[in-house]
Amino acid sequence: MDIYSLVATNIRSKGHPVPMAAKAEDRYYRDQVALPRLNPGLLGSIVATTCAILILVGMTPT
16 A cells, blocks of 8 residues: 555545445555556567667677
8 A cells, every 4th residue: 555545545525434344445546556557658668678788788798
């Protein structure tokens, strides 16, 4: 859990907060922490950048 979601869940609104059931709270935090999925375009860019860096490092004289 990061600090922003912790603060966001504890900010008092004008009305009284409705308490969440334990199952709903678990689902809320699980959805907040989910990692984004890598689409093929982003994955291809990461691979291309890694290859370019490895080629450049390999070309440096020792």
